[in-house]
Amino acid sequence: MPLPHWHTYDHYGFALVAVLGTLVAVLLIQWFIQRSPWAGWAQSLRGVSPPFINVIGVVFGLTLAFLASDTWSAHDRAMNAVYREADGLRSIAALADALPAPLGGRLRAAIGSYASASADEWPHLAQRREAPEVLARADALLTLIASAEVASAAGANVQALMLSKASDIRAEHDLRVALSKTHVNPLKWLGMAFLGFLTLVSVAVVHIERPRAAFIAIVLFAFAAAPTAAIVLVQGNPFQTPTSVTPAPIEAIAAGLG
Template identity: 65%
Template sequence: MTPTTSWLAYDHYAYAAFAVLGTLAAVLFIQWALLRSRWAGWLQGLQGVAPPFINIIGVLFGLTLAFLANDTWSAHDKAMTAVYQEADALRTLRVLGRDLPAPLRQSLDDAVLAYARASAAEWPELARREQSPAVQAQGEALLHLLAGRAVEQAAGAGVQAQMLREARLLAGQRDLRIALSQTHINPLKWLGMAFLGFVTLLSVAVVHIDRPRVVATATVLFALAAAPTATIVLIQGNPFQQPTAVTPAPLLAATGSP
């Protein structure tokens, strides 16, 4: 993994830091512009903007942030659902294989366990937006076993077909996990949100421009609400990274593996 790839795997932390530092810089810039800049006198002439004006821009900012948060949490929920569906498919394969002859049943259990362990071991790579070829190999081995004539003769065509459907479900849900792990922050979306946040700060300052202490209080309160919220959303950009990483525990639990 190249240094560039390594940085891109954690780019959302950099955006989170930028959200905090950028908001602080915007608040300080507004205070400087109103009190110490050469334009301070001209800016004082902007008095008279009605307080309800803030609501228009504030609603636009809030909706933008809400949509971005929904995208992030939706990805987290999809990743969790994918893991539980994989676990359910593994559990179903074991149940369907209970009536197989002992040697074949043991081979199926071993293949299911190997796939579950390989998938769980893939988690650190998913956190780096990569994937493990070992999981692909174990999935192909499991599919090859289920598609074999021995399973068809021992379980029947109907049960074998159901087993193959569960194996395809495993592959599909893993592909979904990989796709979700490789989703990057969209800079344009967050740039738009940052612009709306700055304009909202300006509108708060303009409404109270004749009272510097009120401007400072209002802008700081807005910053305390906006910056941590944006940071919380940003640091959850990859559902397989901390602090709210999806866990592979259901996969191991489905096979009885510790």
């Protein structure tokens, strides 16, 4: 297998940037309001009403929630695609049992061959790649189902159902491949980082007359925001750790037909 490109694991890098960037922002703000040449000017900003924090904080929270929803939705869609793919294979295998030998055995062997290749594709998906062998075996399975031999033995209705299931299998495979190639959108996360920085600044301004309270407040917000953003970022590819989608349903079919 070829070596992964640098952007294969870009979401881990963005997670590290989120944590370190938040730390730098906290230290920078604290230096600015206490030790910088502009500390005196910063003290003149006292008097900002505490509810002002809610305005920016809510916008930041909603932005992070939407980004988290996109990430976890991709994970759920990938998991559902795996189970639907496995269900399609299981359905065709059940219909193949009614076919006479040796045609039924050939069809079950084609299903097992595809299932094995599909289950072995996970390392490729973790590297945001597609295994050409899976498509080749999917084509072989579809060609066999569409053959006149299957039409004669199974009948037009059963063959049409098999073809529909085979088409669904390819669609679910294409979906999980597409989800594996989804990258972090830097523009979205840059906007979230900007809102997070503004929230830190607003917290500091509200507590500007009490430097220790300001420091504690921005540190608490940083501890809440940075790890949450990092957790969302490290789940950027549903086929990588720590929450990798499992190929167990497809592996079970491959084992059963092996």
